[in-house]
Amino acid sequence: MLSRHRRRVAARWIGAGLAAALATVSYAVPAQGAPADVADTPIPSLKETYADYFNVGNIYSGRQTYQEDTPNWAQVDRHYNVMTAENIMKPDQLLPNANINLDTGTWDFTFDEADYFVNESLARDIKVHGHVLVWHSQSPSKLFQGTRDQARANMERYIKEVLTHFKGRVVSWDVVNEAFRDGLDTFDPETQNWEDFLRGGPGDYARSGWYTAYTTDMDVAAGESPGDFIYDAFVFARKYGPETKLEYNDFNVFQSEGKGKAIIAMATELNERYAAEYPDDPRQLIETIGLQSHNYINQTPAFACSDLTRLPELVDEAAEEWQPGACSNHASVERSLQMIIEAGFTANVSELDLQVWEAWNAEPEGSDRVNYADLDDPTVADRFYKDGFTYWVGKIENRMELEAIQAQRYAEYFAVYKKYSQDMDRVTFWGLTDYLNWRATHNPQLFNMDWSEKLSADAVADPEGWLGVKKPIIDESRLTGAIAWAESLDLRGKNYKGATLGAVNSTRGKANAVLRSNRTQGEVNAATEALVAAITALQPK
Template sequence: MTTGWRGNSTGANTNSGVTYDKGVVFTASGDGVGAVFDVAKPTQLEKATVEMMVNVSSEFKASGANLQIYAQVKNTWAGEWDCWSGNGELTAGTDSKVTCTISETDNRFNQTANDVQVGIQAKGTPTGTVTIKSAKITLAPATSSSSSTATSSASTSSYAANVAHLKDLATFPIGVSVSNTDAPAYNILTNTAEQTVVEKHFNQMTAGNIMKVSYLHPNNTGNASDFTFTNADAFVDYAKSKDIKIHGHALIWHSSYQVPNFMKNWAGTSDEFLTMLDTHVNTIVTHYKAKGNVTSWDVVNEALTDGSPSTFRSTDSTFYMKSGNSAVYIERAFKAARLADANVDLYYNDYNIDQNNAKTTKLVEMVTDFQARSIPITGVGFQMHVFMDYPSIENIKAAMKKIADKGLKVKITELDVAINNPYSSGWSVSTATQYTSTSALAQKKRYCDIVAGYKEVVPEAQRGGITVWGTTDANTWLTSATSQYNGQALAWPLLFDNNYNDKPALRGFADGLTGTACTNL
C-alpha cells in the first residue's frame, strides 16, 4: 500500500496528502479529512463491498470521532454516503475492520464514463491519526439477490427484512429517537440516510436531547423567563413537513447534567421554585401546542428509585429538594401541562418498571393516588431498555397490564434490545456474545415477543405507541452509557445496522405487529 493513495479534498478541511508507514497514514485534522484511491473506468461497483482494516491512535479514539467509507463517481461527484463506522467500533492501537456496501437506487456506480474515487474520512471533531492497513473491494456476483443470512452489524448486512413501511402495520404510533445538533453526525435535519430510514418506517419521533430541560430552558442570561427554542423548533418543523408527530421528551428530569444551574442554585423559597416550574412547563407546552404536531409529553422522567421498597428520588433530585423536600413537583408539572394544552397526552416515564418489581409497585401506587385526586395523567411510558435474557416476557407483560388495568395509556418510549447483558453473572467483554446469524435471529424473536406482548395486554384504545431508542447500531447510547462494555460496541440493540441496512430485528418487530408467530428462524 505505497502507491495510488492521496489525500482527499472533501469537507470543510482539505487533506494535503498521506504518508506511508506500514500502511497509509493520514492526520485527522478536521471533519472530512481522509484518504482516497481511484478505481479505473469502466466500473461495476454497484453492490460491491469495500472492506478496510484500520488502526486509530489513542488521540483519535479519545476525540470521539467516527470513520466513514465513501465512494464518488469522478467528474459527476455523485456519491455513496450512507456508510458509517462509529467511534465505539474502534479500539486505539488495535486493527479494526470497517466495511461499506456501495448501493444506490440509480445504479450510478455501474458506468463506463468515469473513474470512481473510493476512500475513508474522519467525521466529527477528530484529532490524532488513522492508519489504513489494507483495503479490499469485493464485487457483487453477476446475478445478486437478497440473502436471508444475517452478518455482523458492525459491517454491512445482506439481510432483507421485507418490511415496506413499519408504521403501516400498526394503528398506534411507531416512533424513533433521533438527534439534531446534539449529535451532528446523525443530525436528522442533514443526514440523508437518517431521513430515509425515519421517513420510510416511522410516524412519530422523539428528540434524544434537544427538548430536555437544559436545552429549552438554560437561563444563560440569568433571567428565568428566557427559553431557547431554535434547535427544537427546527426539529419539530421538519417532522411536521413530513407528517410525523412528536413525542416531547422531557419536561422534568432530575439528571444533574440536564438540570440548568439556575435551578440547582435556586435561592428562593420552595413555593417560588414551584411557581417557576409551573411557568417552565406551561411555557414549553404552550409553545409546542402552537406547532400542532406535538401530541404527547414525558412530563416527568425517572422520579422513582430502584430500591426495595422504591421511593421518590430525594437527595439526587434538584426538583425534590428545591420543592421543600417533597415530590409535589410531579403533580404540579402534570397540572401545569394540562392547563397549557387540554388535548395533549401526558406521560410519566421511567426505566426498569418493566421488571414487575418494587419500582413497578411504587409506580402503581403513585398513579392510583393521582387518579384518586384527579391529577391529569394520561399514561405511563415504559422505557424498555432490555436485554435478551432479562426481564422475562412474563414480567414485562404483567407490568404493562398493571398500568393498563388502571385505565391509563401504555407507551413503550425507549425500546432497545441489547445482545449482551453486562449485569449477568460471569459476563465479561472477553466472553461477550458476538453479533452473528444466531444472535441476530434470537434478537428478532425478542423484539417480536415484546411487541406482541404489548398488543396482548394493552387494549387498543390504550396503546400510546412504541418508540425505538435510535436508528442504527452505530449511534446507540449503550456503547458509551454502559461502563461494563468498556467502550466496546457490544449491544447491537436496534433495528438497522451501522450502514442503515435491515436487521432481523426489524422483521421481528413487524411480526409482532402483524400477529405472525415469533420465531428465531
C-alpha cells in the same frame, strides 16, 4: 423453502449444516462462511404494519435526521409516524443554566433547534412527542435552587413558557421523568409509601434537585411532602397545555413487583387528589405511563407466566430467561403492561432498545464508538471472553446466535405489544441504527451501522412469522369488555327508547360476529368504537 427471515440468515452466512440448524430450535449457525448472492427484500413499513395497533416512533438527533437524500431520512420517512427529540427539548437545551439571570429574573429561552424539529416534523406529517419537562438530569440547576416556594414558582414559569410556545404542535409530553430511585425490586402499596422511594430521598445514592428543593422549608404539618413536585408538574402541564396528553416516564418499569407497582401507586394517588381538587376536569391528570425499555435480552422476559399471560401458546415456563418463551411474573414486560392498563392508564413504550451484552457495565467497549462493530463483523467473536461480555460463555457458540436471540426477544416483545395494543398509543425506538444508539456497542437496534437490516428488523416486521403463530395477534380485550357492558344492561326495552336500544342490540350482534370471524385489529377496533358509541347514546324512557 426457507422463510423470509431464515433467507436473510442464509444470505449472510453460508456453511455446512446451515439449513438443518435453522430447522431446529437451536440457535446454532455457522460462525464463518461466504456471503451468498441472495437479494434481501426490505422489511415493510413499520408504521403501516402497525397502523391498526399503535404509532411507531424513533428519535430525532439533529438536523441530519431529516436531511433529504440520506439513509436517515429515508428510513424515518418509511417507518415512523411519531418522533421524540433525543436531547433538544430537554430543559437544559431550551433554557441553559447560563441563560437564567438570578439578579434580573430574566430567562432567555433557545427554541430555534426545537422549533426546526417540531415544524419539520409536522410538515412531513409526523407527530411530535415532547421530552421532557421535569427531570433531575439535563436541567438548569438554577431552577431548583432556593426554597420550595421558589422552586415551585420556577417550575410553573418554565412549564408555562414551554407549553405555551409549543401549543397545538406537540401531541403528548413526558411531564416528569425518572422520579423513582434505581433498584426498586419490590414494593407493597398496602404497607409502603411510594414517596419513600423517590430519587434523592433518604438512603438513595442519587440526587434530584427537584426533590431536594421540595424538602427545603417543607411544612409537613400542613400536608406538604417531597412528592408534591410530581403533582405540581402535572397540574401546571394540564393548566398550560390542556390539549396535550400527559405522561409519566421511567426506566425498569418491567420490574412489575417493584418500580412498576410504585409508579402505579403514585399515579393513582395523584389522580385521586386531582379529581378532588379539580372536579370540573373529567380527564385523569396522569393519563399515560411510559416504559422506557432500555432492556437487556438476557434479563427482561416478554411474557408473564402461569395464568397471567394472554399468550400461553408462546410461553415456556421451563425456559431460562434468555431462551425462547422465557417468562416471569415478578419482572416481565407483559405483567407490567397488565398492571398499568388494569389501573386505568394508557401504556406506552417510550425508549425501546434491546441490548445484547451483559448488564450493566455501561459501555464495555467504551462510549466513543471507536470500537463499535456490527454483530455480523467477525471481530465480535473476540468479545465473548472480555470483562463485561462473559455472560454468554457456555450458553451460545457464536455471534450469529446472539443476533438470533435478540430477534427472538424483539418478536416476543411485539407479540405482547400487539396483544395489549388497544391500551397503547405508541412504541418508540431509541435510535435509528445500532451505531446511532446511545449505547452503540451493545448493538440494541434493528439496523446495522450501514442501515442493513438485522434479524431483529424481520422479527419486528412479522412477529407471528418469527414465532410460528398461525393467526394474527389481536387485542380484543376492550371489545369483549364492551360486549360485557352491553349485556349487563337491561336491553329488553323497559328502560330505554326503542331506536337507541335497537342500535345497541345491532352493534352488539355485529361485535360478536367480529369475534367469531377471522378478524383484523382494525375490524376489532371499529367494532369496539361502534358498540361503545351505541351504549353511551342510549336514551332512557
